[in-house]
Amino acid sequence: MAKKRKTDASDGIRVGDKILSLSGYLTKRPKLEASSTSKDGLTLSNEGVSTKNQGPSNSKEDLSKEGVSTKTEGLPLSQGDRRLKPIGNPKYFDARQALPLWSRQDDIRQRLRQNDVLVLVGETGSGKSTQVPQFLIQEDWCQRKKVNVKGDGGVQEMAVGGMIAVTQPRRVAATTLAHRVAKEANIPGKKKDTERHGPLSDGIVGYSVRFDHRVPKGTKIKYVTEGMLLQELLRDPHLRQYSAIIVDEIHERSVDVDLLSGFLKQILSGDKAGRGGIPLKVVIMSATANVGSIKKFFSDADPEGSEESAPPVTRPKTSVDFLQIEGRQFPVDITHTSKPVPDIQDALLNTLFKIHKQESLFDKHGRKDILAFLTGQEEIESAQRLIEEHAETLPAGVPKIAVLPLFGQLSMEAQHKAFQPTKDKNTRKIVLATNIAETSVTVPGVRFVVDCGKAKVKQYRPRLGMESLLAKPISKSSAIQRTGRAGREGPGKCFRLYTEETYESLEKTDLPEILRTDVLNAVLTMKARGIDDVLAFPLMDPPEFESVEKALLHLHILGALADDGSITDIGRKMVMFPVPPPYARVLIAAATPKYDCLLEVIDIISCITAGDDIFLQIQSEETKEEAEEFRKELRRREGDLITYLTTIQQYSAENADRVRWCKDRKINTRNMKQAMNIRKQLRGLCVKQKMMEQPPADPQPFYPITPERSATILKCFLKGFALKTAILAPDNSYVTAHGKHVVAVHPASVLHGQKKEAIMFLEHVYTQKNYAKKVSAIEAQWIVEAVDRSG
């Protein structure tokens, strides 16, 4: 017998009497839908996949200077009770007033007048990402002010503040939120241009993400990715144009948000001289309630090591306030297994068919589909086969089943299928997903969640200089998040394929990314922003000393740091490029006369950093043969890098039908487009850095690269990857030059199964084995030459 348990309110799932208050929201839902918003007012049903709400991209006209503009001096304050009279477009008033957050706006304003930092916990659907900045823009402290700032050149009058930045971990989130808030906040009819160019051509809302910037003159609210704000910190360490920074989704704990928190803490605890005495307000927003350590981090504003010039006497602690807002979530019944399951596939199958047989396909809230969380592609595909086989034995009269896989490497169309309702109404959808459905995308219609309790996580091992990708138990927080996916459209049920004891034994939260990844980039980011002693930099979870030490050494080898640990000119140049430090080092080497292969190196790096492999995995045997035939002319015996180069060169020479071209070769069109964007960005940066002349525009005719040229390119890559090399041992295994580990060439590599004198690999991942990925054939002698620092 399965044991039943309901979560308490702190788990983020509403129960008992809370259902009554939820029903209040339900009565208001038709209004919300009438104004064509999703029910939580901001979440796209297929966030991360659809791009339709992003508007036209890269239009230079809409780019306004992000620097200090002198015009706007704030908006007029509204009269009377703001609760009854929201500012902005009246069309959205009803929907905004129905949000759980609406009634708390005066409270939020009051708290931020009295405190520097507000930690706000608001569950999905509370409206925090869209409403909080709108609540604050009229505050007096939020207006731009002319002040005297002491700088290197003496006292200078400057404008400080006036804008609010809202950070997001993902680009789609930033752009869609900006569009949404622009509709709400901009008063319609003020400018005719709004109609022609969309809501973001004018008004008080803008965004800035990689490849896409829309910051109209007079922008008060700017949605940015975390990385973008870190980049801004490089040229404006005091964030002078901002009155407030709202850090959204901090619970995701990306490396960028951790670094950002450190810099914000420094600004908060500093003497504010760089801002002419004007304080910076910070709102930290989280969707999960476990924010104890975050609160402590910001309130412990101990200046030690963070502000050398500051006097150590009686500095007041940063005042941190805390507020929790209820979300709009239906109750979810949770079932654990009574015993640990011996076979996860078996348990999954039983659970799925039990749900399918016992539960109706529809109720008053809509469809009742199933979402199952599994660890990876392989598990998903084998489960799909089993389910489909078993579904054929279903008796007549029982609704049919449609199984839909959902994972990152799937093509756009295949991913889209998982979001659409089944064509036949009498068919139940079963979506088998990886972690992608936990945060990145929302599958509509889900009322049942099946959770296997595991996820694949990447973990960097500084000692070995490699990472592993293995299935590990998820955290409680993650389990709660998965459970919550069943209660977004109506009351739901969650079936956990593990015991309640197992649940209790799970870690409270996931390990933050900064503890799971190579801190090479993080350390360079700090060094470039003036942090001399990186070990003293305030971080919520500081990495082990050994990880930081390794990163410092590696940066020294790359030439980014001098012997005394200070950043070099090369290091400063490296941070200008939005690629990992070793790639940046390769770009710089490629621009020197010795290698002179910058265009080719940009092409290769664009392909590699565009996301997952541009070559899709092929499932069926027949399409494999077909694609392999097409891919033949792309494959190069020099290895994966020269194969990428050939691919992007042929792609950019293709002028007829690029989508068709990708389809034939089973190439990920999304990643290929991304690669072309990165290529354009890197080319632009290199021109700006005077590393090369403006290259000719596409399409350029394709000429296969000569073996001599590819040798030059590979030697150039060794400037960044000399440590990632291996030599063929007498027993035909590859042994790494550093560490003497045995590595196998990954099966996805064009060099899989081949024996070369030596190899260079850009990635090093332990899964089933110790695998080298992105592999090239090199000569052992080249490694020696590359380590010689004179070149």
Place this chain on the structure above:
DNA sequence: GAGCACTGC
């Protein structure tokens, strides 16, 4: 013979 998910003036 194998593929968690994001991201960067």
